[in-house]
Amino acid sequence: MLDRSKIGHEFPSFTVDVEKGRLRFFAKAIGETNPIYTDESAAQAAGYPTIPAPPTYMFSIDLDGPELLPIIGLLDLDIGRVLHGSQEFDYLGQIYAGDSITQQCKIVDIYDKKGGALEFVVQESSYTNQNGELVGRARQTLVYRN
């Protein structure tokens, strides 16, 4: 059984620079063809100040922290048995190339199903830009196969 006392645990906050080249690489990797995600002048022509981060990019901010998936170490997980159960994003603003985004993440629930064969870890994250604006929130459920 995963350590239920870790419910409420807050991971150290960290700040990530959203780089234009990284956004272009991300766009390429997902096959994005809309030029606003790769070309600054196309983004500006569409009314954006510069290249926006695509809707799921907040998850990549999570992965750019000082430790890849700190939940693994905290709960002593075997990464080969972790599956992604669900993912939710709320958009309160936009993230753009050049932004510095501060991520904060905490564990909000740990529970099990099927007599403990599957355990679920729910984490919530928030994303705040360099101007102090809360631009997004995420809620993620990981599934652990015991």
Next chain:
Amino acid sequence: MPDITVGDEIPALELPPITRTTLALYAGASGDHNPVHIDIDFARKAGMPDVFAHGMLSMAYLGRMLTNWQPQVKLRKFSNRFAAITHLGDVITCQGRVVEIIERDGEFLGRCEIQAAKATGEQTLVGEALVAL
């Protein structure tokens, strides 16, 4: 006149078959370096027959479908559960439709049911999006 009405189909997005290159590029670009998606030796030790696709890759495909349809600034919420694993060679198609118009915090939003599915029809991601009218 709102350009989003109940019953509207979101133009579908059909992806090329998932390859090892797709997964390697997504691992690098997304920062998700979990070896189960890129290292067959590791995947086998974890009890899987081979590497398999990141769930978030397919969610990014759903995101492409949404932002091809409506500008990203209108997206308010986007969520899904991961219903089945996407394997190498799978051809994923993203689809969605507007099922309801709701009001939230004084703003009218189209609630869309969205899904990603394999060519067999098996759903891999099932979720919803809220998009401002």
